[in-house]
Amino acid sequence: MTKEEQEYARVIHSSGNDLLHLINDILDLSKVEAGKLxxxxxxxxxxxxxxxxxxxxxxxxxxxxxxxxxxxxxxxxxxxxxxxxxxxxxxxxxxxxxxxxxxxxxxxxxxxxxxxxxxxxxxxxxxxxxxxxxxxxxxxxxxxxxxxxxxxxxxxxxxxxxxxxxxxxxxxxxxxxxxxxxxxxxxxxxxxxxxxxxxxxxxxxxxxVFNETESIQKEAAAASSPMISDFLLRDAYKKAADPAERNNFSGRKVLVVDDDVRNVFALSNAFEKEGILVSVAHNGQECLEIMKKDQDIDLILMDIMMPVMDGYEAMRMIRKDTRFEKVPIIALTAKAMKQDRDICLQAGASDYISKPLNLSQLLSLMRVWLTK
CATH class of the missing domain: 3.30.565.10 (Histidine kinase-like ATPase, C-terminal domain)
Incomplete structure (x- = not known):
């Protein structure tokens, strides 16, 4: 390249790096402010x-x-x-x-x-x-x-x-x-x-914190699958040692609606240890189809951002059916804006919990709605 072309290339490279640093900084600041870092x-x-x-x-x-x-x-x-x-x-x-x-x-x-x-x-x-x-x-x-x-x-x-x-x-x-x-x-x-x-x-x-994390990782290493997150493993094992907690969920039917197979696997594994009967849908449309076949669902965990039909639309459709007016729906979403809770409730959610999930909190929330 000529000197002029080399200078153009240098400016483009420098500008690209500046833009990359700016994007990374904004993402970091956004994550911190949203509590997601x-x-x-x-x-x-x-x-x-x-x-x-x-x-x-x-x-x-x-x-x-x-x-x-x-x-x-x-x-x-x-x-x-x-x-x-x-x-x-x-x-x-x-x-x-x-x-x-x-x-x-x-x-x-x-x-x-x-x-x-x-x-x-x-x-x-x-x-x-x-x-x-x-x-x-x-x-x-x-x-x-x-x-x-x-x-x-x-x-x-x-x-x-x-x-x-x-x-x-x-x-x-x-x-x-x-x-x-x-x-x-x-x-x-x-x-x-x-x-x-x-x-x-x-x-x-x-x-x-390091020592506690090490302890959790040892528990995870003893599990059969590396896909289950540490906090899910820890809380799941604690609950599965506890017959009284297990009886609260034993035999109850929960429908997990989420397009992320890692979340589905982790939740299904943890719920089954609680004695919960788990059904799975990967989008809102599948959720509606499952509910038509099985009208005995006790509770729904509904992800929001999904393909085909998102959680908002699925909840609106569910609430239009008089058979499912009182089925508890807990919305799961990674979005952290203050108005998200209101939007979820307006769409038909009974309650709301943000990702990343804390299994202990989720189970407590589920217990509240299943005993109402």
Whole structure:
């Protein structure tokens, strides 16, 4: 290619990457706000973190003629229990911002452990737990006091506006704050205009969550199928040890309407352990056909987003038939908007529960409607 063509290709590639990052940021923020972003706690090797950060940002520092240093306190353990992917995402966001707004001087990362006094001040709910402190300090433009809270809002820039003077989307800090909350921590900022900024992340150890997850995974490994989710297995086994709970559902007929075979398999397996007689439909049309043949259905679990006929239409059709006016219908949906519950109830649902499902909550809800 000619130099001109190479430049066009470079611009297209750069624009594509920018768009991809924007889409990923928006998706992450949407998932967090909807409560749909999963946290996977594991062992994070903190001893490797300095080398990883150097490999990612040393070249950036060199190009901008900035000093980049990482200091790890001797009290910081080699292994820390958290979601490594999400913690790394926060650190990268903070460092990217630091380099973006620093034109001369330095960017420094400090790793230490939180004192008891700091825990009481910044994370009182994390008492009796280890808390990792990670700070990113720069000698950049700094932020005036009146604008320091604004920059945590989506699409805001360092000047407190939506103008893209320094590039980027303005989503990094907003996402970092929400991710920190998901990890049980928080992000605090100290800044002085024209001097620089320090962003400090406090994140507690989630070793107890890791240990509980390990226990659940061992239960899942003992099951016959890897398709059943961990929470379904755990709750299903607990209930199946309990004859009193089992008798509440024994012999009851439940129709599961869902086009996702994984959900159908998991629910069917768990329900059968409860003594429930399970029928399955993969869309609203199949649901109506099954109900014409079997009018003794005690309860329906209705997914919303399905091909052929969705859950809304299926529920409306069911309620038009006087034979099924009082059959309990629990709507299952991954949608998380506030108005979804009202829409489901207007369409004919008796109740509503959002995905991902918690089997214990679902069974409790089913028990309520089956005893009415």
């Amino acid at each position: 999963d946290i996977h706690v594991g062992e994070m090797n903190v001893s490797e973190l300095p080398d990883i950060l150097r490999s990612q940002f040393a070249k950036v520092a060199e190009q901008q003629n900035l000093t980049f240093s990482i200091v790890r306190d001797s009290q910081v353990p080699d292994i820390f229990y958290t979601d490594e992917q999400r913690l790394s995402q926060i650190i990268k966001n903070l460092l990217s911002n630091a380099f973006k707004f620093t034109h001369e001087g330095s960017v420094q990362v400090n790793l230490s452990m939180c004192s008891e006094e700091q825990i009481r001040e910044f994370l009182p709910l994390a008492k009796h737990r280890q808390v990792l402190v990670l700070s990113v300090k720069d000698t950049g433009i700094g932020i005036s006091p009146e604008k320091q809270q604004l920059i945590f809002e989506p699409f805001r820039q360092a000047d407190g506006t939506t103008n893209r003077k320094y590039g980027g989307t303005g989503l990094g800090l907003s996402i970092s704050r929400e991710l920190a909350r998901l990890l049980g921590g928080r992000v605090i900022m100290q800044s002085k205009e024209g001097v620089g900024s320090t962003f400090t992340l406090y994140v507690p150890s989630m070793e107890h």
